[in-house]
Amino acid sequence: MFFIILHFIIFLAMPPFFIGVINRVKSLFAGRRGPPLLQPYFDIIKLLRKGSVYSKSASFIFKIAPMLILTSIICAGLLMPLTGDSLAGFSGDIILFVYLLALARVLTILQAMDVGSSFEGMGASREAIFGSFSELTVFAGFVTLGIITRSTSLTDIFHWGHALKEPATLFLFATFFFILLAENSRMPLDDPNTHLELTMIHEVMILDNSGPGLGIILYASALKMFLFMALTALVLLPNGDLPGLMPAGFLLLKVLGISIMIGVIESIAARIRMIKIPQVLIASFVLTVFALLISLFERGMI
Numbered sequence: 070m071f072f073i074i075l076h077f078i079i080f081l082a083m084p085p086f087f088i089g090v091i092n093r094v095k096s097l098f099a100g101r102r103g104p105p106l107l108q109p110y111f112d113i114i115k116l117l118r119k120g121s122v123y124s125k126s127a128s129f130i131f132k133i134a135p136m137l138i139l140t141s142i143i144c145a146g147l148l149m150p151l152t153g154d155s156l157a158g159f160s161g162d163i164i165l166f167v168y169l170l171a172l173a174r175v176l177t178i179l180q181a182m183d184v185g186s187s188f189e190g191m192g193a194s195r196e197a198i199f200g201s202f203s204e205l206t207v208f209a210g211f212v213t214l215g216i217i218t219r220s221t222s223l224t225d226i227f228h229w230g231h232a233l234k235e236p237a238t239l240f241l242f243a244t245f246f247f248i249l250l251a252e253n254s255r256m257p258l259d260d261p262n263t264h265l266e267l268t269m270i271h272e273v274m275i276l277d278n279s280g281p282g283l284g285i286i287l288y289a290s291a292l293k294m295f296l297f298m299a300l301t302a303l304v305l306l307p308n309g310d311l312p313g314l315m316p317a318g319f320l321l322l323k324v325l326g327i328s329i330m331i332g333v334i335e336s337i338a339a340r341i342r343m344i345k346i347p348q349v350l351i352a353s354f355v356l357t358v359f360a361l362l363i364s365l366f367e368r369g370m371i
Contacts, residue, residue, distance in 0.1 A: 072152045075317060080146045083321070084295035085109035085288070087328040094332025109291065116284030124184045124277055134180035135278070135285040138173045142292045145169035149296055150224045153308060153316035158224040163211040166223060167204065170252075173293065174200050177286075181274035192273030195343075199258075199270065202350035203251050209357040210241050210248075214304070216364045227307040237367075240360035242305040244353045246327075249297040251350060253290070256335040258346055298324045 089106035096103020105111075123131065147157040148166045155162070178196055181189040215221050217237060218229040251258050254271035275286050302323035308316040341349065 072154070073156060075314075076152045076156055079151050079317060079321070080149075080292065080295070081143075084291040085113065087295060087298065087324060088291050090325065090328040091332040091335070094329055095336050098333070098336035109287075113284045113288050116279075116287070117281050119280040119284075121280035121282055124186075126183075126185045127277070128183055131180050131183040131277070132282070134176050134183075135282045135289070138176045138180075139285050139289040139292070141169045141173045141176065142289050142296070145173075146292060146296060148223055149299055150227050150303075150308070151299060151317060151320060152314075153228075155224045158222055161221045162223055163215065163221055163226070167207055167211070170293065170296075171200075171204060173289070177274055180278075184277045186277065189274050189276060192270055195270045196274060199251060199346060199350060202347060202354065203248050206244055206248055206350070206354045206357050209354060209361060210245060210304075213237055213241060213357065213361040213364050216361070216368065216370075227303045229307055235364070235367075237360035237364045238304060240356050240363070242301065244357045244360070245297075245301040245304050246330075247349070247353045249294075249301050249327075250331070250334075251346075252297055253294040255331060257338040257341050258349075260340055295324065298327045302327055 086106060086109070088109045089104070092108065093103045093106055144157075145166050148155050148162045148169075150158065174196065178193040181193040181196075214226050217235055218226045220226055220229075250256070259270045259272075271290075275283065278286055299320060302320065306319075306323055308319060
């Protein structure tokens with residue numbers, strides 16, 4: 070029971086804090102003090118206390134989509150072994166994990182298209198195109214991890230403690246880190262702070278949200294980013310068979326390190342041209358396939 074409560078505390082309470090870490094790192098690079106580390110919590114709470122304004126063309130899909138998006142991401146979080154073991158893991162849960170995140174993407178796209186806005190429809194189109202590349206890379210990465218660990222369960226995959234001895238995991242870490250940036254609309258692919266509709270991907274899809282709906286979407290985005298940061302960290306440095314509370318503490322330290330890396334990258338990197346994003350996503354998929362071939366060759370399967 071204790072580890073179940075700890076899992077929910079880490080997954081439901083900690084993600085906005087790491088968004089605050091990223092913002093603080095970016096502020097330090099800019100020579101500013103920056104917002105408090107807990108500012109994302111204050112923003113979400115403030116939005117939840119406000120009223121909502123809906124477009125006259127919005128249907129019930131637009132109103133229920135935020136809660137459905139949040140629910141699908143929470144369900145995906147139940148499969149991630151944050152404290153050593155997942156709460157709802159089973160053999161083959163890597164497939165359900167990817168599909169739950171894909172469901173959240175589909176719901177976001179449907180909500181963006183529901184209001185009939187040309188700008189949000191443009192963002193939904195970009196999200197669908199870029200998401201098709203990133204999901205393919207994630208699937209290929211999980212296939213590679215399944216071959217290396219001989220398991221299709223996230224818990225078993227990340228209990229395997231010899232990742233640094235596998236050359237393929239170094240390539241997978243690079244590709245999963247880039248997918249982390251792509252899936253969460255971070256620099257250099259997308260700027261989460263921009264308000265120019267012609268260049269936005271994720272932010273343009275939520276322009277019509279307000280009040281509690283917007284707060285729920287921002288909270289769900291923080292949970293999704295935390296899942297991808299945890300996934301990226303566990304690919305390179307699995308928890309193995311650490312006892313007691315060590316897996317949870319070790320994971321939080323790794324996620325903190327990745328948050329700092331993201332803040333540094335967003336401070337020193339320029340955004341790439343949108344026409345180049347599919348090419349970079351394809352390159353990450355090719356790198357994942359290369360890691361897959363290495364793992365197959367080392368085991369004499371090819």
